[in-house]
Amino acid sequence: MTSSEEDIRDGLPAITPGSAKRSRIAGLDGIRGVAALFVMVHHCWLLSFPGYPATTGPGWLGWLVYGHFAVVVFIVLSGFSLAASPARTAWQLGGVRRFARRRAWRILPPYWAALVFSLVIAWTLVPQPGEGAPTAKSVAVYGLLLQDLFGAPSPNGAFWSIAVEAQLYLVFPLLLLILRRAGAAVMLAVVIVIVTAIGLLAPGVPLVGMLMRLTPQFAVLFAMGVVAAGVIGAEDHVRRLPWHWMALLAAVPVFAVVVAQGSVWTVGNYFWIDMALGPAVGLLLGAVATGRPAALVRLLDLRPVRSLGSFSYTLYLVHAPIVVVLFQLVVAPHLPAGLPSFLTVLVLAVPVSLLTAWSFAAVFELPFQRHRSWPALRTAARARAARMRAALRPAP
Template sequence: MTGTEPEKTARARLSGLDGLRGIAALFVVLHHCRLFAYPGFPVDNGPPWLSPLLYGHLAVVVFIVLSGFSLAAAPAQRDWRLGRVRTFLRRRAWRILPAYWAALLLSFLVARFLVTETPDVVPTGKSLLVFGFLVQDAVSAPSPNSAFWSIAVEAQLYLVFPLLLVLRRHVGAITLMVCVCTGVILIRLLSGQVPVFASLLHATPEFAVLFTLGAVAAGVLAPGARHRVPWPWLALGGGVGIAGLIAVLGSVRTVSNYFWIDLLAAFPTAALLAGLAQGRPRGLVRLLDTAPLRALGSCSYSLYLVHVPIVAVVSRLLIGPHVPAGLPAFLLTTVIVLPVALVFARGFAAVFELPFQRHRSAAALLAAARASLSQRGSGTGAPPANTLPDAMRTSNSEG
């Protein structure tokens, strides 16, 4: 399907976002390889060159800002109008839940019958219910997969996204950001005096700021948006500042202050996305838009969902009994996990993610399945012509 000229321009501006999403997912995989090889987190007991891998949480910051940006990219070009809220929520559920539920079942089975991620923490039937209904940040249950905590938070942000767009349209970007930031910071400051605020901290309320900032940053795609803002330089300066702050604080104090670090890291992340959306810097856009990184980005959600049980099996069953903790364990774990996780994620995405991304309803998915079976029965190998554009499309859009 070929789009109109404005649609082509919008897609060109969004080049590179898949690559960034893929790199963030790969960073989380390496983060967990390090955690399994070096016990004692958040203490930094490894070589300095591995220290950045302690902060896999910051890759989730990138995911949340990027999610807000991607979801708001199309509404920003339509005067911040979303369309039918019911349709939006249905599409979000259709997009994220099939792969999530499949990964939940996989993680549960691995933890019950092979190896647990955390010794003596075995998921139960309650875990399936709590995590299946995405209430793990509100209801306690043994976790089958430590990466799942952020999925619940993001699902809750989807529920407020339509309201954010209404506020962006009527009160403007600055007022919206001030209101969200003020509310979230008050929750943090008053959490010691107000019990309900203390309980809200488990839901990482700062992610509401990250998500909103990402949505606001998508305003660079709106008609008449300014193109002279030095977004790449703002991103670079902010990123260097965050890196310097983390170096000064050290790993223990950084992890214990993730609330504030997350808020600070959101701004250079949003600036980077704004720059990439406008095609700057060109070299980075071209790099992120290379075929390998686009391919990595197309299965980044699946990679994020399934990598933890793979790391657990490799580290606890294959490496741990034979190699002492430390650098040898990390290197061996990484060498095995990366190819296995990438290949498995590609296959997992092909079954549980990409079909639901390409076909927006159960009827469309069943029709595609029947067409595929019909082709096999007739001996033709090529997909129908009208499915080629969807099959070739990457996961740039969150819609």
């Protein structure tokens, strides 16, 4: 869900045909923004058509049941983004302490602000569906990003994946170490073997089954993103490979199984489906990083789509309580569940969520991207305040 200078959005040079040194990789922000928007629409769908994981709405909207796949994209993209800079420097991280500080600086301010926002809404307006009002335990568990380890009433239905991603950051230096010493294939194989063993043993071994709370398949997706980032520093003959066609070939069998088996089976088997889908996402990111397919990259790099990506993390963080409030307090009292309620909450939630997320990001996300320390942030804030005072001062 996030990125940095270990992170492409924070200034990593792009790798596109004919250009090895631009400020970013065109298209990745667009993917991030589209995925966040899809998650929001998915949550509107869930409220409007009860019965999840069954699809009870119109068949032509049935694909909206799979909002989880957007999180799959986020996790692979997170590994790709974090590994993009090391990929051009022999997979060197540049210091674990520096990496940890930059990750915390990047993800925690908007997350904690969104947590306060979500708690206030849950306490004063309406809690999340199926959850009671958040408790003191909720504050502690969610504040410390331990929600996948300890149960507590959730203030925000989207927060579960943030804990998983934060835990993946802890293993990222180890993944790079294995990659440097043994190669990408060995690193990925080690992760796949461990996670597959968990998946196979979990149904019969309660202690192993507890590990499923950590969504272990996301470790495979994250590692696939790290490996896919190798295309950034690869030789030209590797970069010229038809990565986009390979992505399509990898995706078709997975989606064929999803369509054939239906949503109930698919949701019940996300552990395996996620890992099967990961290679397609990694190959797609490799394709976009090499500028292909050109039409898709241009579409993802259109200014509105790129701008959406610039605050997609905050959009992911704040949209769930907004959608719930609008549906429960505005739509549900006047419309029955179904297509009219879905379209109505969509029309309301999209602009409200985008505006709220943009405003939140302007205060709690973007300044922390631009300024890497408290002194730099304070200096920038004072300079901005001085400019505002000068603008308001009457002309002599």
